[in-house]
Amino acid sequence: MKQISVNAPFRYSIEDTECPKPSKGEVLIKMKAAGVCGSDFHLFLGENPMAEFPRIPGHENAGIIEEVGEGVTKIKKGDHVVVDLVVACGTCKQCKSGRRNICRSVKARGAAVDGGWREYFIAAEHEVYLLPEDLPFQEAALIEPFAIGGHCTKRAGVQGSDVVLVLGMGTIGTIILQVCKEKGCTVICADIKDNFLKRAEDFGADFIINTKTEDLHGRIQEYTNGEGADVIFDAAGYPGSLSMLLQKGIPANGARIVPLGFCTSEENITQSMINGRELSIIGTRMSSGQFEPTIEKFRQKAYRLAGIVSDTISFSEIDRVFKNMQNPPEDMAKMVILFGD
Ligand SMILES: [Zn+2]
Ligand SMILES: [Zn+2]
Structure with missing residues (x-):
């Protein structure tokens, strides 16, 4: 499988690597769509002081379950899913009160841990959410930023x-x-x-x-x-x-x-x-508890999605994404990376 690694500010490589195997409680996701967000720009442009290199970018991830590990019960092969951007411990005071986004050891996918700009990756079962089968993956990549919208408006x-x-x-x-x-x-x-x-x-x-x-x-x-x-x-x-x-x-x-x-x-x-x-x-950080309600809103077609993404780019043309990050075209609003079959 192929993966993208940002190795230092303004430096990235396309690597060939072995496809991982899911362990207990984990699922293997075959990527279908990944949104490109401001924080991916910050990582690549060296503007994220918390970023560590090398790092695989991407936290707006949608795909299909390829394989499930032992003990996984709610998700099965073939399910369409989006992946939470928050990686949290699940045991601290904040996690227990439903605020995983401010977990004491919180990690944002694509910044503090590797993200989804790769053909396959592993996530914990509880960090993926089921999608309606008829929702296009290109739209599913927008669920994470809409979850941010759901979270900050709830905070307010x-x-x-x-x-x-x-x-x-x-x-x-x-x-x-x-x-x-x-x-x-x-x-x-x-x-x-x-x-x-x-x-x-x-x-x-x-x-x-x-x-x-x-x-x-x-x-x-x-x-x-x-x-x-x-x-x-x-x-x-x-x-x-x-x-x-x-x-x-x-x-x-x-x-x-x-x-x-x-x-x-x-x-x-x-x-x-x-x-x-x-x-x-009022402070706000990432999102917590917003993926499921946001997916429901997408199912109801409550939002207008056309016009949010300006550029869809195939994973095989990833160079264009980095070029656009370095020199954003005047009419570019948001890019989404689409993976092949
Ligand atoms: Zn984002
Ligand atoms: Zn925690």
């Missing part, structure tokens, strides 16, 4: 009556938009790219704001009748983005603000900014 306690502001209309911003629209929210989308804002409109955004050419504060005041937004997602996460979003007049009193990135620069935030309006700043 989003309800249909909320006015939501999403900054950053890349894949995750677009997904949060859809999850919030599905709940019945009014959603305001902000970005600096007109083509991303146009797409947000197509996906149901109630208002769009180009933060490069328009005044975010003024527009928010206008669109919320001076109230501000009830929930704010910072899916852009650049230095200063969080301080900008906390400006007077952008969050409503009592608003919940969810930063989604891992930006390490300091922000200009004071206690008074938070407590004067009793804001909640």
